Amino acid sequence: MLQNRLAQLREERANNDKGFTLIELLVVVVIIGILIAIAIPLYLNYEKGAANKSAASDTRNAVAAVEQCFTDSGNAYPATQATVTGPNAITFTCGTGSGATTQTINISSGNQMTYTKGTTGYTVVTKAGGQGDKTYTYTSSTGQITSS
Numbered sequence: 001m002l003q004n005r006l007a008q009l010r011e012e013r014a015n016n017d018k019g020f021t022l023i024e025l026l027v028v029v030v031i032i033g034i035l036i037a038i039a040i041p042l043y044l045n046y047e048k049g050a051a052n053k054s055a056a057s058d059t060r061n062a063v064a065a066v067e068q069c070f071t072d073s074g075n076a077y078p079a080t081q082a083t084v085t086g087p088n089a090i091t092f093t094c095g096t097g098s099g100a101t102t103q104t105i106n107i108s109s110g111n112q113m114t115y116t117k118g119t120t121g122y123t124v125v126t127k128a129g130g131q132g133d134k135t136y137t138y139t140s141s142t143g144q145i146t147s148s
Helices: 002-016 022-072
Strands: 081-085 089-094 101-106 112-117 122-127 135-139 144-147
Touching: 022 089, 022 101, 022 112, 022 122, 022 135, 022 144, 081 089
Parallel strands: none
Antiparallel strands: 081 112, 089 101, 112 122, 122 135, 135 144
């Protein structure tokens, strides 16, 4: 009697053990593929936006540093600097003698910045690095940052 009951339980268990069908697995794979196809472009767009924002931020920080140097050195802009690629910094010496100060512009990784002193003002050009696709230009004569 006990053996019959065990055999019956084994038979019921064997009938109830079923895995996923091939169709069910294919549906899951297709759903995952669709989710990935949506997520990757969104991520790349987010990365591009972050790179562009860091270049815009670097440009604003450069303007503040150059204007502070202008004030510290008796209304004279610092000398032109060559293009610098981050993560480096541009350092200006503002003023002369014992009253000289320094201003530092930290440049985000991958961004390229050029500071050019003109006859009556200056220009700061920052190109976004990485996935970024924008270049930000500040011209002191207009007082505006433009992007291209």
